[in-house]
Amino acid sequence: MLAEIRLPSASPRVLLPAAALVAMLVLIFAMEPRAMSYFGLTLLLNFALPAVFAAMAQMAVIAAGDIDLGLGPFISLVNCLAATWLTTRPVAGIVALALLVAAYAAIGALIHLRRLPSIVVTLGASFVWLGLALLVLPTPGGGAPAWLTTLLAVRPPGVPLPVLISILVGLIGWLLLMRTSYGTVLRGIGGNPRAVARAGWSLLGGRVALYTAAGILGVLAGLALTGLNTAGDATVGTEYTLVSIAAVIVGGGEFVGGIVSPAGAVIGAWIMLLTGSLLSFLDISTDWQLSVQGGILILVLGLRALEERPAA
């Protein structure tokens, strides 16, 4: 029932960012026609992979009505682990990554059981991630596992890899969250927890499921980043906190009420990523990229508020 109520309002929410993305791509193609080729797109969107995974991770947390301010440092930590342990001691590396996912599940459980504000807990966790990353890799270095770089160098016929994976991730997210009954329950946790609990579902289980998904997606983001950078750095992921939140919100998500859209989050991630390319094509210093990303977020939310104002 929840899905029925939300679907009509969700469509224009995704159409708007989709139109914005198309406009950005047209602008980039007009300025740099070579970007329109298979390899041009691969180059342009290579870093879409970590951004899309990060956006989906953040989306899982926002669906629970929470926010994750530690996602960026978490991705850095995965990057450091992947560039060291996963390369030299694969078993220890895999165990460590599995423990990180378990830690995310535990954070979800803690937030639920003690009714803690997610913002403070995830900020506290961000210190833990940063500290662990520095312990694993005090100075930038290490190397990516060979299988990871090979995997990211795959050139599928017709569709560039980052495009293909972005679409796949969006599709899987959409199927799981919007098309299964448990997905509807999960979205209800942020929207109307009381109704979910009345219907007999465990709120604790749901939140843990969402945080576990966020942990897994965060690990995937870190792995993708490692495969692209082929090295580890304890601070490399910092920007993904803003990028992921902005991607979810710009892509039609709401901070209040657990309203999210997997397809929108993927589009939002692309928009955030392309701000960098657009700035460099326009010959504006990338010093301003944070401003543009933050500005887009403010603009979208401002427009949304103005749109809703007459009704209020």
Added chain:
Amino acid sequence: MKQRLAVALEARPWIWSFAAALLVWIAIAASVAGHGAMATIAVALQFGTFYAVVGIAQMLVIAAGPGNIDLSIPGVMTVAGYLAMGMTGEVNSGLVLGLLVGLGVGLAAGVFNIVLIDALRIPPMIGTLASGFVFQSMAIAYSRHSHARPAPLLADFVSARLLGIPLIALVFMALTVLTAFLLRRSIFGRSVLAIGQNREAARLAGLAVRPSLALVYLASGILAALAGILLSAYSGGAALNMGGEYLLMSIAVVVLGGTSIAGGQASPAGLWGAAILLDLVVTMLNVLGVGAGLRFVVTGIIIIGVLALARGPEARY
């Protein structure tokens, strides 16, 4: 008797942070066999002052109720620090201009946040997060032009001691007392706490809800700018990563100090206990020869741990 003690403790939530700080200090004093134990306190007060200043800012915002938080503090600190140092131009005669510009940046940041939250109705968490990144990127752009050192007079002021106690600690303890007084006695302070307890009830009671909230974010912007300027002066110039840890620390000193994260109540004195505690923990880990990585891990775990223990299951969001 037991009950009276419990009531007395409940009315003074700041006691816990001071007690914890005292315990950590005793542990440090014991491990260094008393040598320089007093000096540790002076150093903790010096660095603790920066935590306390952003703590006052964050406390005022958080006290105004659920959803209110200022995540732009690190960005404001950094851009205000850079502009104040740059405009001062390393000479005492430029201090007035530098300080005016730096504090002006804080004021402008506060106004910007108010526009986002009040006029555009963006949730404070997202609005201040986004504006914080805008401020940070302004600092990045400005840092390409200027890497000025602080004017000698300001640098002397921030490291000056009075009877062995850092002067800025005394100055901001006075400001903390003033804040506590305002929260308790002024219409503004009582309005903020009332809004924090129940915004709708405060509105129906005829309190000036929107102006009070605006003042809170304005104060936060100015205090963050002040912290940025003083920290830049103390560290020999602004740095792009100088605000980094202050986002968590500003919230941590508020929570550890006994202010309810749900709003409606504030514990100004506790800010100092928490600030000294967090600083002493770092000192203790340094004494133990622990590296930066483990220090971050321990700080993070302490904050999550205290938060989890302090809030019962019955507490509201």
